[in-house]
Amino acid sequence: MELLQVRGLKKIYNTRLGAQQFTALKDVNFEITTGEFVAIMGASGSGKTTLLNIVASLDKATSGTVLLEGKNLKGIKDRELSAFRRENLGFVFQDFNLLDTFSIKDNILLPLVLSRVNASEMEKRLIPLAESLGLTMLLNKYPYEVSGGEKQRTAVARAVITNPKLILADEPTGALDSKASENLLKIFKGLHNKGQTILMVTHSTMAASHASRVLFIKDGELFSQIYCGEDTNKEFFDKIVSNLSVLSNGGVDIG
C-alpha cells in the first residue's frame, strides 16, 4: 500500500526583496510503500532538506501535493497540523533537538505527554523501548551528560514511541562518529525489519546503503533511484557510489 505519495512538488523561495526567485524543488514525484526504508541523497543545495520539511508539514509547497495514506497535507488546518504531525510522524534530526531542561526519559515521553497519554501507559511503552535502544541506564540523566550517539538514540526513541506511520530522519548520522553512526543505522534497520517506514535524508553513502531504496535528487528534481533488492550491503554501497559519480558528472560536488 502506498503510504506516502508525492506529486509534482514545487517549491520556490522568494529572496528577501522579492525581486529574485530561487527554485528549491522543480518537480518531484515519488511514492513510498508501507514498510519501506528510503534514503534520499543529493548534493548540498539540491533540495533534500526542503523536500523533507514539506513532507514533514514544517514547510509549505508552492504547488503539488503530498498525500499521507491518501490524505492531502494541504487540507489539514493549521491548528490541527501539530497534532497531526505528532500522531503520524516521528522526527530524527542531525543536531538531535533534545531539550536540555528534560531528562532523557522526559525527552522520550514528550510527544506522549503532548498527546495527553496517561502516565501508566507511558511507562508501559517506555520500558521495552529504552531496553531495545540501550537507554535504560541513562533515563534519569540529562542530554548534556550523555554522548552524541546516546543523544541520537534518545531522539530515535522519542520518534518511535508514538508508533508513527512514518519516521523522517534528516542527516541522522551527520553529527556522529563512525561507530555511533553504525550503531544508529543498525537500529534503523532493526526498525525497518519490524515493518517501520522510514524516510531518511543523508549525505553519507554508508548511511544510504542500509536503506531498501535510494532516491537521488539533483537541482530540485528526482534524478534516479536504485533498489537494494537482494544485494548485500557492500554491493548496494558500490552501486550507490557509482550512481553518485554519474550524478556529479554535472560538476556537482558530493560531500
Added chain:
Amino acid sequence: MGVWILAKGFYCKLAVNNLKRNKKRYIPYFIAATIMISVYFMVVTIMYSPGLSNIPSGKSTLIVMFKIGHFIMTIFVIIFMLYINSFLIKQRKKEFGLYGILGLEKLHVARVLLCENLLINGAAFLLGVITACVFGQLTFLLLVKSLRVTGNIYYSIPMESFSITFLLFFGIFVIISIMNIWQVRVANPIDLLKSDHQGEKKVRFIIPTTCLGLVALGWAYYSALTVNNPISALTKFMIAVVLVIFATYALFTSGSIFLLRALKRNKKFYYKTNNFISIAGMIHRMKQNASGLASICILSTMVLVTVSTCVALFLGQEDTLKCRNADDIVIQVNKDTSEEEYRKLHEIFEQTSKNNKVEIENEYRYFSITDMLFFKEGKFVAPNYEATYEEMIPYAVDFSVIPLEDYNRVCGKNEKLNNQQLLFLTNEDYGDISAIEIGEQKYEVTSIIKDTVFTKGKNSDAYKKIFLVAQDIEAATKFVQIVHEGFISGGSYNIILNIKGSNENGLLFAKEAIDQGGHVLKNAYSYSNIFSDRIEGYGLFGSLLFIGAFFTILFLSATVLIIYFKQISEGYEDKERFEILQKVGMDDKEVKRTINKQILTVFFLPLVGALLHVSMATHMIIKLLEVLELYNVTLTFSCVIASSVIFTMIYVFVYRLTAKTYYQIVKW
C-alpha cells in the same frame, strides 16, 4: 617595534569589534556604569562642597548623613559592578574558547579583554563625570531647596570629587580586569566552549537550605510583626534585614527547586501537557537565574523601604517637630529662682517680642517633678525598676506632678485638695481612674480633667504623658518619693512661651530672649524651642530625602540592568527551545503560551517577594519611625502603599521595555 604597534592596534580593533558585536549587553552595562559613576560623583561633590558650609541648620547633620550614605554606596557600587561583570563574562566564555582554538594565546585574549575593559570603563567614567557636572548644579539647587536654605550658597566642584570617584572606579576596574583574565587563564578552550551547556548547576543541600530559609524568613517576619517598642525595633530591624536577605537567597535558589521537584515527583500531575513543560522549564530557569532573581527581590525591597521611610520622614517632619515641641519655647529653671528674676525675665520677653515682631500668645510657669508610673490592667502602679527597658516600654507612662497653686493660677481655677488627693490631667483615655495606689499609700483622684494647657500644648497633645496635681510642693515631692523610693529630685520650674509670628522671627526672638535671660538667671537653666528644631529638621530630613533619592536611583538602575540581562540571556535559550518544541509537535500557540507564562512567573516572582517583604516590614517601619517621633501611622502607611504602587508600575514598564528585546531575540 612596527610589529608591536601593529599587534597593539589589532588588539584594540578586536576589542572594539567585540564591544560592537555584544552591544546588546554592553550598552546597558555602559549606561548602568555611567549612572553609578555620576551618582557617586554627585554625592562626593555634595560632601565636600565648600558652598554648603553656610547652611543654617549646620553642616554637621548633612555631612554625617552623607558620610553614612557614601560608605554604604561605595560598598554597593563595588558589589554591583563585580556582579554585573561576572554575568557578562559568563556569557562570553564560548567566545574566549573560540579564540583559544583559533590560536590566540591566553596572553593575547587577556590583552583584548583589558583593552575592552579600559575602553568601556574609561568611556563610562568620562560620560559619568560629565553628566554629574551637568546635572550637579541642578541637583545642588534641588538639595538647597529641599533643605530650605536661603542666602549665600554657591555651587562648585571640589577636586575631591574627581579624585575619590576616580580612585574607586579605577580600583573596581583593576579588580574586574584581574578577575576576567583569571577566568581565561585557568580554563582550557574546550571547557570554555562547552560552558554554554553546563548551565545546569548542581544545586546542593536543597532540603536543609530550604528549611533554614523558611526558618529565617519566619523568624524575620515574626519579629517584624510583633515588635512593639521603638528602641528594640532598631536592633531587630538590622537582624531582620540580614535574615530576610539570607532567606530570600535560600528560598529562591533551593526552595523553588525543592517545590518544583516535589511537583515533579507527583507523576499524575507532572505528566500533564502544561505542567510537564512548565515545571521542567521552571526548574531550568530557577537554576539559572535564582540568585539574580533573589538580588532583584532584595534590591526592590530596599528601594521600597528606602523610598517610603525617607518620604514619610520628609513629609512628616512637621508632625515630628510638633510632637517633640508641644509648646514653642520651654525654659527650665532652678526652683530657687526668685520672683525678682521672673519679673525681669517677663520684661525681657515683652521687650524682645516687640523687637522681633512677634506676639506672645501665652506665657506661664509652673513647678513640676517628673518620673514614671506603670499603667497595668487599668490601674496606675509603682514601676518595677528592676525590669529591662524592653519589659518596661509597654507599661511605662511618664508623669509630672505639679502643685495645686500653680494649676489654679495657670488654668484660672479654684480647686481644693487635701494631701491624699490628686487631680488627673490627660488628653488620652485611661478609663475611669478613681485612685492611685502605691503600696500602702492610696491617693484619691478627685477628677480627671482634659484639655488643660499642660496636656494640650499649642502644637500637640501630650503623648503617653500625664500630669498630676498635688496639694502643694511638699505633697508633690512626697508623692514622687513614694513612687520612686530612694530617688531625690528637687524638681524645677518650667516657663512656657507660645508666640505668633514667622519661624524666622520666632528663632530670632528665642535666641535673643534666652541670651538676655541667661544674664538675669543666677542658677543653671535649660531650654528648647521649636524654631531652631525646625531649621535643624530641614537639614536632617532634607538630606535624608536626598540620599534616599540617590539610593533609589542606584538601586533602580541596578534592578533594571539585572532584569534586562536576565531577559536577553533567556531569550537566546528560549529561541532554541521554542523551535524544538514546535518540531516535536507542539502547537506554536501553546508553546508561546507556556513560555510566556514561565517568563511572567519568573519576572514577577521577585516583585511579589519584595511586596510581601515590605508588607511584613510595614509594622516595623512604623515602629522605627517612632524612634524619630513620627507617630503619624496614616502617613507612613500611605507612603508605603504609594511607593509600592509606583514601584510596581515602574517594574511593569521595565518589563514591557525588556520584553521587546526578548521578543526580538526569540522572533515570534
